[in-house]
Amino acid sequence: MTDKSSFNLSRYQKAMLTHMGITPWQVKGDKEEAKELRPVTPSATKMATGESQPSQAQKQKGLEKLKQHISTPKFDAKGGVLVLFKETHAQRRIIRDLLQYLADDKTIVFVKSDQALDDFKNYSFVWQISNTIDFTDNVLQTLSPDQLTDPKVKKQLWDVLAVQR
Numbered sequence: 001m002t003d004k005s006s007f008n009l010s011r012y013q014k015a016m017l018t019h020m021g022i023t024p025w026q027v028k029g030d031k032e033e034a035k036e037l038r039p040v041t042p043s044a045t046k047m048a049t050g051e052s053q054p055s056q057a058q059k060q061k062g063l064e065k066l067k068q069h070i071s072t073p074k075f076d077a078k079g080g081v082l083v084l085f086k087e088t089h090a091q092r093r094i095i096r097d098l099l100q101y102l103a104d105d106k107t108i109v110f111v112k113s114d115q116a117l118d119d120f121k122n123y124s125f126v127w128q129i130s131n132t133i134d135f136t137d138n139v140l141q142t143l144s145p146d147q148l149t150d151p152k153v154k155k156q157l158w159d160v161l162a163v164q165r
Contacts, residue, residue, distance in 0.1 A: 015053075016063075074119055075120050077109050081109065082120055133153070
């Protein structure tokens with residue numbers, strides 16, 4: 001811990017600390033004087049590094065970046081299937097059969113209407129209701145569960161799934 005490099009903060013870190021009202025401190029001298037600390041002032045930092053302080057726009061941009069990194073953590077679907085329709089539809093036989101066929105032993109996650117796909121990570125594919133039957137880019141689009149009972153629609157769906165499997 002006496003290594004001086006471990007006490008160095010980046011400009012960004014200093015700016016964030018200053019913006020939060022925290023005064024950064026640094027070691028004043030060598031090992032014997034390490035016990036005595038002094039605050040780092042913006043003018044001292046500027047003189048020592050030869051750099052100017054970040055502008056208000058840069059500070060704001062830095063804060064936005066920081067907020068993005070501290071935003072709500074993503075839900076790990078553990079390689080499962082994200083289902084973008086009501087869980088009550090899963091009670092229908094055709095939906096249960098499709099989930100059993102598609103998900104195997106994977107986790108099935110029913111996405112609530114107020115959640116976005118960006119809130120999830122590590123999923124194998126997404127199943128959503130659409131006007132078409134298609135399976136591209138890990139997104140399965142099917143007609144509504146009511147329409148999936150039609151034999152022609154079922155055949156079309158199974159044909160699309162057979163190609164993907």
